[in-house]
Amino acid sequence: MVKIFVGVTDQDWFDLLSAQAPDEVNFWSPSGTTTFRALAPGELFLFKLHAPNNFIAGGGVFSHASILPLSLAWEAFGSKNGVRSLTDMRQRIDRYRRDDATKRVGEVSIGCRILTSPFFWPREQWIPVPNSFASQTVVGKGYDTEAEEGRALWDAVTERATIALGMVPAASAERYGAPVLVRQRLGQGAFRVFVTDAYGRRCAVSGEKTLPILDAAHIRSYADGGAHEGANGLLLRTDIHKLFDLGYVSFDEDRKFIVSRRLKADFDNGKHYYDLHGTALSAPSIVSAAPATAALEWHRENRFLG
Structure with a gap:
């Protein structure tokens, strides 16, 4: 069994990284209170754009989750955070967080989902979100490849990304192969x-x-x-x-x-x-x-x- 997580992101983050074609990305959240535990290393994390673009437009191989000080996240990933500068990143965090930035004590910490071998599809390859993905979903939703929707996502991703991800289907598996963990290539x-x-x-x-x-x-x-x-x-x-x-x-x-x-x-x-x-x-x-x-x-x- 392989799990897939569909995470909600914004168009600016996607567009900037799509133009870079990086070897890794940091899919971060402005709040650093809980560690992401929905996936194991080697499972798939997919990018779902904000409405009205209710599509899955790419993804990556989940590597590691952490809560990091903003300064370390920037030093480690730079523009692979999906922003052009540390100042831009601070401003975006302030826009999403509900606390008063003037009253914060110490350095801001953020949630980090580190993905390797990211892929960004052209619009004609975008995948419609599964029917169970509620429109009010803020963070994302997980899927299991043993269930119908999860397997459909796996097959759609595999069809587009087998070569890029280096996945090796089992010889006896039908169509695109039984879901398997993807080998990570750390940046x-x-x-x-x-x-x-x-x-x-x-x-x-x-x-x-x-x-x-x-x-x-x-x-x-x-x-x-x-x-x-x-x-x-x-x-x-x-x-x-x-x-x-x-x-x-x-x-x-x-x-x-x-x-x-x-x-x-x-x-x-x-x-x-x-x-x-x-x-x-x-x-x-x-x-x-x-x-x-x-x-x-x-x-x-x-x-x-x-």
């Missing part, structure tokens, strides 16, 4: 948010939890063939991340933090980092984000200065 923004949440928003070495100074680090850099995958990521404090990229720190075979002798030799400093030497690498709460042994070994053999 940089999705990678950052996934790794951040997987480590509970704490540095995997120091335990630091000040979010603005935490980075989702690639163990094997993207430039060296590393992927935007949870198993190739670590959440590190920005200074530790920098030293990790430069090879001054790494992790041994037992996944303990190690500091190169070169740090002292090159800078006549580094006591704080040597104090962390031998610290066990924290394990993420999401199993698929556990660092791959091969990735850690690659860093130790190809980056660590010894």
Whole structure:
């Protein structure tokens, strides 16, 4: 069984992203009070436009849901949030939220549904909404592919998007194939948010939890063939991340933090980092984000200065 969620969005968001053809998008909500739980990673999230355009006009593969400070959502996704600037995003949030912006304390948090491999259809391919989709629906509605309407949606989407999404129908399935989860291809923004949440928003070495100074680090850099995958990521404090990229720190075979002798030799400093030497690498709460042994070994053999 595969679930589908049809989320309501506005024409401006759709038009801007359709023109960009991005590799990922943030389908955000102005309220950051509840985490989206309607889909599992790999299920389909579809875009339903506001009336009078009562059509499904595209969608994407659901990757991850989170509640993020506005600043982090903008840093991670930029215009892939469906707005042209951070100022535009703030203004749109103020327009949709019911609270008084002048009385807010602290930074605004928003709900984020991160989608990979988004697709935007030309108007002639838009799908009419199912009959059960009420006109007064504000957020969206979920469907099950084992039910008639859900299966009809799946078939319509598959007909348009099989090649773009990389779905592989079962050989024995009729027509477009039995519904299956879609393989995710994380972009940089999705990678950052996934790794951040997987480590509970704490540095995997120091335990630091000040979010603005935490980075989702690639163990094997993207430039060296590393992927935007949870198993190739670590959440590190920005200074530790920098030293990790430069090879001054790494992790041994037992996944303990190690500091190169070169740090002292090159800078006549580094006591704080040597104090962390031998610290066990924290394990993420999401199993698929556990660092791959091969990735850690690659860093130790190809980056660590010894």
